[in-house]
Amino acid sequence: MKNQLIIVKVGGKIIEDPDSLQSLLSEFSKISGNKILIHGGGREATALATRLGIETKMVEGRRITDAEMLKVATMVYAGLVNKNIVARLQAINVDAVGLTGADLNLMQSARRPAGEIDYGFVGDVRTVNAPALSYLLHRDFVPVIAPLTHDGQGNLLNTNADTIASETAKAMANEFRVRLIYCFEKNGVLADENDENSVIPLLNFDTYLDYRDEGVIKEGMIPKLDNAFHAIAAGVEEVIITSAKNINMGGGTIIK
Amino acid sequence: MKNQLIIVKVGGKIIEDPDSLQSLLSEFSKISGNKILIHGGGREATALATRLGIETKMVEGRRITDAEMLKVATMVYAGLVNKNIVARLQAINVDAVGLTGADLNLMQSARRPAGEIDYGFVGDVRTVNAPALSYLLHRDFVPVIAPLTHDGQGNLLNTNADTIASETAKAMANEFRVRLIYCFEKNGVLADENDENSVIPLLNFDTYLDYRDEGVIKEGMIPKLDNAFHAIAAGVEEVIITSAKNINMGGGTIIK
Numbered sequence: 158m159k160n161q162l163i164i165v166k167v168g169g170k171i172i173e174d175p176d177s178l179q180s181l182l183s184e185f186s187k188i189s190g191n192k193i194l195i196h197g198g199g200r201e202a203t204a205l206a207t208r209l210g211i212e213t214k215m216v217e218g219r220r221i222t223d224a225e226m227l228k229v230a231t232m233v234y235a236g237l238v239n240k241n242i243v244a245r246l247q248a249i250n251v252d253a254v255g256l257t258g259a260d261l262n263l264m265q266s267a268r269r270p271a272g273e274i275d276y277g278f279v280g281d282v283r284t285v286n287a288p289a290l291s292y293l294l295h296r297d298f299v300p301v302i303a304p305l306t307h308d309g310q311g312n313l314l315n316t317n318a319d320t321i322a323s324e325t326a327k328a329m330a331n332e333f334r335v336r337l338i339y340c341f342e343k344n345g346v347l348a349d350e351n352d353e354n355s356v357i358p359l360l361n362f363d364t365y366l367d368y369r370d371e372g373v374i375k376e377g378m379i380p381k382l383d384n385a386f387h388a389i390a391a392g393v394e395e396v397i398i399t400s401a402k403n404i405n406m407g408g409g410t411i412i413k
Numbered sequence: 414m415k416n417q418l419i420i421v422k423v424g425g426k427i428i429e430d431p432d433s434l435q436s437l438l439s440e441f442s443k444i445s446g447n448k449i450l451i452h453g454g455g456r457e458a459t460a461l462a463t464r465l466g467i468e469t470k471m472v473e474g475r476r477i478t479d480a481e482m483l484k485v486a487t488m489v490y491a492g493l494v495n496k497n498i499v500a501r502l503q504a505i506n507v508d509a510v511g512l513t514g515a516d517l518n519l520m521q522s523a524r525r526p527a528g529e530i531d532y533g534f535v536g537d538v539r540t541v542n543a544p545a546l547s548y549l550l551h552r553d554f555v556p557v558i559a560p561l562t563h564d565g566q567g568n569l570l571n572t573n574a575d576t577i578a579s580e581t582a583k584a585m586a587n588e589f590r591v592r593l594i595y596c597f598e599k600n601g602v603l604a605d606e607n608d609e610n611s612v613i614p615l616l617n618f619d620t621y622l623d624y625r626d627e628g629v630i631k632e633g634m635i636p637k638l639d640n641a642f643h644a645i646a647a648g649v650e651e652v653i654i655t656s657a658k659n660i661n662m663g664g665g666t667i668i669k
Contacts, residue, residue, distance in 0.1 A: 205488075231493050231496055232489065235492040235495075236487050236491040236493065240516075244567050244568060253516065255516050256511075259503055260496075261508060292552055307500045310504050311500050
């Protein structure tokens with residue numbers, strides 16, 4: 158029987174608000190057993206870039222990471238956000254260790270080729286070093302992973318945190334029964350975006366396709382759910398999309 | 414017989430120049446066996462603070478770390494500098510992991526009490542978690558430590574990198590034969606500061622006191638050597654002060 162591993166991914170909006178973040182970390186500390194926290198970065202990087210006079214370039218709603226923006230992302234995600242989360246977790250008895258994909262060679266990626274759009278220093282994940290994560294978990298260390306990877310040639314690359322979460326979950330599924338929790342500001346995947354009580358409790362791939370065809374599930378939720386179903390297909394036991402306050406309470410949308 | 418552990422501390426001036434840094438990392442990669450790299454931050458933090466319009470406050474030549482400057486230090490030391498070193502080391506087959514004192518609870522410190530001068534968010538080291546470092550070394554992981562500690566209450570604190578190096582060396586001396594190498598821009602401790610060939614080859618505590626009384630050893634070298642002799646008194650086998658290019662070549666000043 159495999160041991161359980163719970164991977165929690167928390168996004169930018171929760172991280173930006175100190176109270177929401179503290180509440181999330183407190184809930185995270187109550188999870189017993191093996192666990193990993195993966196965080197986004199969000200608007201703090203944009204805010205720092207603005208203060209530094211670095212222009213945030215967006216193409217079709219997606220950020221372009223030029224060399225200056227990569228420095229900002231490295232400072233904010235791997236420095237400010239990651240290390241403050243680690244210090245706060247240590248204060249509530251979680252033996253956290255903050256990492257990027259470069260540390261322990263955890264996650265190597267390839268720079269996305271420039272097609273019609275050149276996203277710049279953005280990496281698509283190629284390999285995840287599951288044995289290194291296992292070695293940390295075995296000692297009850299709790300990895301806290303920032304959304305940066307490396308190319309093995311000495312360069313860091315900006316990488317989507319949802320993808321880091323699903324790739325980590327997939328890689329760990331050989332050794333653990335993995336539950337992947339995406340927590341964000343809503344209660345789950347909503348059938349009616351204006352009604353917080355309209356959470357869809359269970360999604361499988363067929364019902365997902367139906368909801369998507371009907372336009373009930375749309376926009377930013379589609380890549381998140383595509384990531385989720387890729388994880389399920391690769392052996393992850395379940396993926397849950399829920400609000401940060403409910404990660405120990407059940408509820409949310411369960412994806413199997 | 415204890416195993417050997419080599420701890421290399423590299424300061425700000427080497428880190429600021431990409432070629433010097435690459436040369437140091439290349440020399441570091443050639444060290445076989447257990448090793449730890451500890452780095453300072455230096456002027457990059459000051460440069461970022463200036464770009465952000467944050468005033469660098471100095472009292473009697475020492476930097477005051479207010480809340481804004483602590484954020485800058487966290488971004489530059491734990492983010493930009495640390496993670497770029499880690500990515501570069503990974504590219505030359507060193508399985509590096511970048512850490513602060515908060516990670517794995519490696520180093521707890523107490524905020525320095527405000528006396529005549531309030532240094533702000535500056536920590537004096539209280540505990541070093543040697544077993545956690547041993548656990549990493551046992552798997553041939555190579556810790557790369559940034560000059561930040563934590564207070565156990567959720568706060569990061571700025572901490573002198575020379576002190577982090579000597580405290581780490583002292584804590585590891587129970588388990589390892591520790592050699593601590595401070596590398597900087599000169600060839601060693603010089604008897605004549607204008608003559609690079611005047612390296613003092615060997616210092617013990619008595620000869621150190623003589624040189625200090627004569628004014629041959631002065632200013633910034635005094636706290637560095639005080640740290641070194643504290644480490645020797647606590648069981649560290651030897652401390653070496655040398656230039657970055659010579660860490661595998663012998664030479665420099667040996668302190669026993």
